[in-house]
Amino acid sequence: MDSAALIVREKEPLNVESPACVLDSFLTPNDLFFIRNHFPIPRLNPESYRLRVDGAVADPLRISYEELRAMPSRTSTVTLECAGNGRSFLQPRKSGVPWELGAIGTAEWTGVPLAHLLRRAGVDDGAVAVFVEGADRGEPTNDPKPDGEIAFARTLPIEKAQEPDVLLAYRMNARDLTPEHGFPVRAIVPGYYGMASVKWITHIEVLREWPRGYWETSEYSYWDAAEGRPIVRPLDKIRVKSAIVRPRMHEIVRPNMGYRVTGAAWSGTSEIAKVELSVDGGETWNVARLLDASRRYAWRRWEYEWRTPAQSRMCVLLSRARDSTGATQPDHHDANYGSYAINYTLPVEVFVRSSMRSSGIRTESISGRVENLVGETLL
């Protein structure tokens, strides 16, 4: 994990994002895949590793790494997006890891369906949830927080946990997981934000009621105001979103030329139906061409042939995706999601100029940090 192309956002615990160019590749190379940790990376020994499955089950299980790898496996292509992806663009600034565009990636994950283990253990009729716990432990950071160390964990509705694509994965793009990505075994929960895909899983507990733990209330939660009074709920499905990969923020392009705008679009448990691009700040919209076949849990790349204006000027580009349920990206961030689920249409300012020499643009701005420039734009 020493690829120079990765962008370190936090060193302890290690939080690293991909360069935005990974969105131009359908499968993200393992060594360019973003890494999101809450605590120090645990180093587990595959010989002594055991996965416990207990709680509201008929026959609790205790499974070794070798036993798991001998079980029937499945490979799924799944896009994982961190719930805080794009946080650095929020105005005003929010605390949390300052991700830009690259806390997202797509890989082929191989592992044992969680449903297989749940069937073997025999889930009780009254079960409502499955608690999935990692081996990573530490003191949480968001208030309100419990005292002392806790393990990273996440709870899935029992129906979701029993879907065939929810995996206990041990391979990523045909290679064994590395410690950074959850060796020996991690969850892959397709369609949910990345926090559900718990790494270093050592314990799965079937529950008869929903927990009210730190990871369901203080962190990775949102406010559901639909029923009159807002109630706190754990984050789950990835919301429909697209990103412009090319041009980059404040890129300079030549006038009156063909320019291929590229990007990607995704939506948690739905498929991308349409991507539109605006080159005039949202006044008018043009349909972009979708490149990849539609798959339920993977992003689709798109492109749009832009004829740049004949005159020097600044253009504001926006992309907007719609999914098969009709959900469309909003214009603004929904404050009920705090610093998560950031899926509003993000403006990309581009300078149309015949040459650098005549641009009058301060070049130090162009080499500045993208989020600062975007920040100015949004003010």
Next chain:
Amino acid sequence: MDSAALIVREKEPLNVESPACVLDSFLTPNDLFFIRNHFPIPRLNPESYRLRVDGAVADPLRISYEELRAMPSRTSTVTLECAGNGRSFLQPRKSGVPWELGAIGTAEWTGVPLAHLLRRAGVDDGAVAVFVEGADRGEPTNDPKPDGEIAFARTLPIEKAQEPDVLLAYRMNARDLTPEHGFPVRAIVPGYYGMASVKWITHIEVLREWPRGYWETSEYSYWDAAEGRPIVRPLDKIRVKSAIVRPRMHEIVRPNMGYRVTGAAWSGTSEIAKVELSVDGGETWNVARLLDASRRYAWRRWEYEWRTPAQSRMCVLLSRARDSTGATQPDHHDANYGSYAINYTLPVEVFVRSSMRSSGIRTESISGRVENLVGETLL
């Protein structure tokens, strides 16, 4: 509410604490009673005022102020303590209103038992909780928080709501409530921290399940680690506590004299069984004399005759209360309570000196802010 003796901790919303000397009086005068607001004080018109009682009931009610005052009433003597009382002494400093000793007071409250209205409305068999909402609205301050304005509200377990001492009060020490204290009608929930005694009540809703609102998770919550994994719970009962009123922090007392140490002690739904005083930083403990008769929901004042040392020195005084359930004040703040329920034994440093002239104590320290001095002491 312009008493010069009150100490303003926050102006908008208004948050005001009592001088510590109120703990020396069994009943707290209305104009010295602490005021805790979350939002601007609503000014309600008693003519148009209506209290709605609905939700899981057979017959929803809509009651005027006049009708409420015509119902059978009850008067209870109840100590209210703000859940953040003593917060300013915490090390490291915590955000929130920086209360010292005086976010507490005792009054005789007159009103209609909530149980009376619940009986009239006819509570459904499946009801588990009663949601009590005030007319005050605003944007909450703690993360995670919902977007926009919400009303202050609090939820009581159905059993608690049906206790005869839980009142919809309209009088405080025989006077009609003032706007600052909840005119026209406020809850009095004996034994619970003050946040449960919702002011300006306009809506009561009987619920079939516990809500997961802002006031049950982000603010006025604590972490219950008893069942293995910490879960967030709404604060409820006042924890056993005592305070030393005299001497004050860094007071100078004469050697070899009789000195009457005074204070108060209280515990939510239990009675105070014993108060002990240490004059040697907790090495040895002496039983203090309890002054007031024991009442379930009111504090008890206490005193202890201290023979000061013959030699000049610094003494650390500590008081420690025990209640009828055997619960005793802890030595340290429980971090699972965040910046609430601060009931550890708080050291009071006292200088024994024959005269100021020979004390060698910087007098500017003595006139400094108490919490700074206590802060240094605790480091």
